[in-house]
Amino acid sequence: MIKVVNVHKYFKDRHILKDINFEVKKGETLVIIGGSGSGKSTLLKLLIGLLRPEKGKIFIKDEEISQMTEAQLDKIRLKMGMVFQYSALFDSMSVGDNVGFGLKEHGKMRKEQIRQIVEEKLKMVELEGFADFMPNELSGGMKKRVSLARAIAFEPEILLYDEPSSGLDPITSAKIDDLIVQMQKLLGVTSIVVTHDMNSAFYIADRIAMLYNGEMIAIGTPEEIKKSTDNRVLEFINVSKERKR
Known part of the structure; x- marks a missing residue:
């Protein structure tokens, strides 16, 4: 579903990502730590x-996206959903309008169709009956769930x-972790999850990859990562656990 080949990224003179290579199979959840x-x-x-x-190639379902136009990318993005760190909801819109925003912008659906999809997705994230609420009436966890409902409105094949x-x-x-696992099972989505939370990483991941100073220094199953002999990986895991106590 996703293939990254020899990717480099610079911001001015800073080398942010250095020769990144990995693949994510259909239905797999890859967690990225660092x-x-x-x-x-x-x-x-x-x-x-x-x-x-600046260098390298990125394939989404065998289509190389790094040189695509915005119009071409928009078609690819319809296969993808993203849950942002701070939810990124529109404060002036109701929960229902937030979830249905992309359907209105990119689809050709009737209002009734959109309403049904919104209700279905809100039910999936355990927010049935909240369509008329405003974002400022929700807790942080509820906002994350609204963001997830919006991300799955188009029934994407990939979730970030x-x-x-x-x-x-x-x-x-823990509830958000359960929802991530549930989305994988119910929708069969391929997921990439960025997190600092090692308890979460070990719970939801099929594989875990670690970035360190822009390099991917480890990738493997949770058990393989736990048994890593790389001190940088072990230090990150141990410090993360200690800070949880």
Whole structure:
């Protein structure tokens, strides 16, 4: 579903991503971990075409996207949904209008069709009956769930999550983790999740990749990552766990 080949990204004289290579299979959940500034969010933006690499290629379902026009990218993005770190909801719109925004903008559906889809997606994220609420009436965890409902409105084949449990308490974070797993099972989506939370990473991941100073220094199953002999990986895992106590 996703293939990244020899990708480099620069911001002025800073080498943000250095020769990144990996693949994500259909229906797989890849979790990307790493410290602040390691390039995790930049990688997500490259995958959805918000940024372009200076070198290398990015394939989404066998289509190379790094040289595409915006019009071509828009067609690719219809196959993808993104859950942003801070939810990125429109404060002036109701929950229902937020979830249905993309359907109105890109689809040719009747209002009744959109309403039915919105209700269905809100039910999937356990927010049935909240369509008329405004974002400022919701908790942080509820906003994340609205963001997820909006991301799955088009029934995408790929979901990208940028720090989905950031700023949430442990109980709410666990609910978000359960929803990520549920989306994989119910929709068969391929997911990439960026997180600092190792408990979350080990729970939701089929494989985990670690970025360190812009390089991908490890990739493997949760068990393989736990058994890593790379001190940089072990330090990140151990410090993350200690900070949870």
